[in-house]
Structures are given as C-alpha cells and as structure tokens.
Amino acid sequence: MHKLSRRELMGWAVAWAGGARVRPAGAGTVHAPGSGAxxxxxxxxxxxxxxxxxxxxxxxEKFDGIRAQWDGRQLRFRGGASVPAPGWFTARLPSEALDGELWLGRGRFEALAAIVRDRQPDDAAWRKVQYRVFELPGAPGSFAERAAHIARLAAGVGWPALVAVEQVELADRAALQERFAAVVQQGGEGLVLHRADAAYVTGRSEVLLKLKPVQDADAVVVAHLAGKGRHAGRLGALQVRTPEGLVFALGTGLSDTQRTSPPPLGATVTYTYRGTTARGLPRFASFLRVGAP
Known part of the structure; x- marks a missing residue:
C-alpha cells in the first residue's frame, strides 16, 4: 500500500478543504486555490x-466526518479533488447526486482521514467507512421532501455503507437541548438544524445551522511565527487569515509534531473558539486540525 508523505498529505488537505470558501446561494463551482481541482x-x-x-x-446529528459530494459518476472532496475510493464503493452509489459525510465513527476523524487520503485504497479499511447522506444537490422541493427521498433512496439501495442521515422534528427548546446533551455526552460533535421548508441552496446560509459545545471556523495559514522559551527553534504559532480578512495568531492546540513540521503556508486549518471580541476576532482560539469537516 502506498502511503502519502507528510508533504503529500498536506497537499491533499489543501486540495480537499482549501477551495471551500463562502459563496453566495446558487453559486457554481470554483477552482480550489493552488490545487487545480x-x-x-x-x-x-x-x-x-x-x-x-x-x-x-x-x-x-453533526457527524465528525469528511464532506464528500457524489455527482452520479465521481465522488469529490469539498475542495474538488477526487476521493480515491475503491471502485466497488462508488459502484454501489446511485446515479442521483448526493451530498454527505464519509464517516468512520464518533471521534475517529484522524483514522478516517488516513483511509480516504490513501491513493491506493485499503479495501478492508474502506469496508468500515459509511457515506452518510443529508442532501440532494440541485433537487427540487423542500428539504423535508428531499430528506424523505434520501431515506427511500438508501432503503432501496439496501447497502449498510449508504446511510440516510436521520432528520427529526423536535417539540421545543427543552427537547432540542436534551437531544444536544445526549449526542455530546456520547461523543458526538453536536446537532444540525435545517429549515424543513428550504429549497436547495449553496453557500453559507441561515437555512442550515450548527449547534456545538464550542464554535469552529476555517482560516488560511499566511505565516509561521517563531517560538520562544520551550518552543524556541520551532513553530510558536500559525498566523492565519479568515475568509473575512481578519488576521490573528493561532498558537494553542498545536502538538509537538505540528510545531516541528507545521501546516504549510496556504493550508486551510480548522480552529475552535468561544465567541468573538468587539473587533470580530475569535476568543480562546485553539487549533483543531488541518482541513475542515
């Protein structure tokens, strides 16, 4: 099996996540910066x-997976690069366009990333991966209608790896908080709320909301800041820029390995935070990983 080098892995991460910037509703495809995808x-x-x-x-539930879109012929990462999935995996997918998450299990993002970025797919590992579908790109009707169609589609295929994400109506705020607490306690990321009456749109929209214990967002690495003290001679912090143009240092959450061999300039990284300052900068920002879920 050919494993990607660290440099190649970073390249995959940029290609996968780097092009997924905010776009207006109805926007078409865009080129991922530096990837050609x-x-x-x-x-x-x-x-x-x-x-x-x-x-x-x-x-x-908001799944800790890797976003992938199926156009009926090709499975692609969020940044546009083709997912190197085994032929038998994509052969089981229907001809309809799908949007969802490749998923291995709660808290298993890093293991999943290693599987799906391997250019020589490991059949045994891929047999543990699910494609959890939550949207039908370009399909007509309300989201409630599309969700019902996804459920029928997955049932018709009858393949355990193709899963229709369960969509439920909740009675009130108390029920929402109870479900949120249960998912988080079991190791889940949080919840997603999708307007039941929404037509299909693209871009960052109020029709889709995420509810998590901490907030997260993406930023692009623009500089490596030198470390001091025990981090002397290696990375102290990543200087990053948000899609809105805000620049700040991201030094918390980095492992020793990442400080020695940091994400390259131009890589998209995900960070967590708790609210923002009056200037709009994230409070208590902490590096989470390269690339975005």
Whole structure:
C-alpha cells in the first residue's frame, strides 16, 4: 500500500478543504486555490444563536466526518479533488447526486482521514467507512421532501455503507437541548438544524445551522511565527487569515509534531473558539486540525 508523505498529505488537505470558501446561494463551482481541482458548490452551515428553538427545522446529528459530494459518476472532496475510493464503493452509489459525510465513527476523524487520503485504497479499511447522506444537490422541493427521498433512496439501495442521515422534528427548546446533551455526552460533535421548508441552496446560509459545545471556523495559514522559551527553534504559532480578512495568531492546540513540521503556508486549518471580541476576532482560539469537516 502506498502511503502519502507528510508533504503529500498536506497537499491533499489543501486540495480537499482549501477551495471551500463562502459563496453566495446558487453559486457554481470554483477552482480550489493552488490545487487545480474544481470545488463543488455546497451548502455550508452558520452558527446557531443562543436559545434557538427547533420550530420549522429538521434536526440531525453533526457527524465528525469528511464532506464528500457524489455527482452520479465521481465522488469529490469539498475542495474538488477526487476521493480515491475503491471502485466497488462508488459502484454501489446511485446515479442521483448526493451530498454527505464519509464517516468512520464518533471521534475517529484522524483514522478516517488516513483511509480516504490513501491513493491506493485499503479495501478492508474502506469496508468500515459509511457515506452518510443529508442532501440532494440541485433537487427540487423542500428539504423535508428531499430528506424523505434520501431515506427511500438508501432503503432501496439496501447497502449498510449508504446511510440516510436521520432528520427529526423536535417539540421545543427543552427537547432540542436534551437531544444536544445526549449526542455530546456520547461523543458526538453536536446537532444540525435545517429549515424543513428550504429549497436547495449553496453557500453559507441561515437555512442550515450548527449547534456545538464550542464554535469552529476555517482560516488560511499566511505565516509561521517563531517560538520562544520551550518552543524556541520551532513553530510558536500559525498566523492565519479568515475568509473575512481578519488576521490573528493561532498558537494553542498545536502538538509537538505540528510545531516541528507545521501546516504549510496556504493550508486551510480548522480552529475552535468561544465567541468573538468587539473587533470580530475569535476568543480562546485553539487549533483543531488541518482541513475542515
């Protein structure tokens, strides 16, 4: 089996996540910077506001997976690069366009990333991967109608690896908080709320909200800042720029390995935070990983 080198892995991460920037609803595909790949237009979630209720939404778990879109012929990462999945895996997918997450299990993102970025796919490892579908790109009707169609589609295929993400209606805020607490306690990332009456749109939209214990966002690495003290001679922090043009240092959350061999300039990284300052900068920002879920 051919394993990607660290440099190649970083390149995959940039190609996979680097092109998925905010786009207006209805926008077409764009080129992922530096990758040559064409990023498919996708619906991206906004952060849910404090105290939001579930009325008008269908609620699902937010999975800690890798976003992938199927166009009926090719499975592609969020940044546009083709997913090197085994032929038998893609052969089982229907002819309809699908959007969802490749998923291995709660808390297993890094293991999943190693599997799906391997240019020589490991059949045994791929047999543990699920494709959890939550959207039908370009399909007509409301999201509730599309979700029902996804459920029928997955049932018709009858393959355990193709899963329709469960979408449920919740009665009130108390029910939403109870479900949120249960998912987080079991190791899940949080919840997603999708307007039941929403037509299919792309870009970052209020029709899709994510509810998590901490907020997260993406930024591009623009500089490596030298370390001091015990980090002397290696990375102290990543200087990153958000899609809105805000620049800040991201030094918390980096492992010793990442400080010795940091994400390259131009890589997209995901960080967590808790609210923002008056200037819009993230509070308590902490590096999470290269690339975005």
């Amino acid at each position: 064409v990023a498919p237009a996708m619906l991206l979630a906004r952060e849910a506001t404090v105290g939001i209720g579930p009325a008008g939404y269908l609620v699902s």
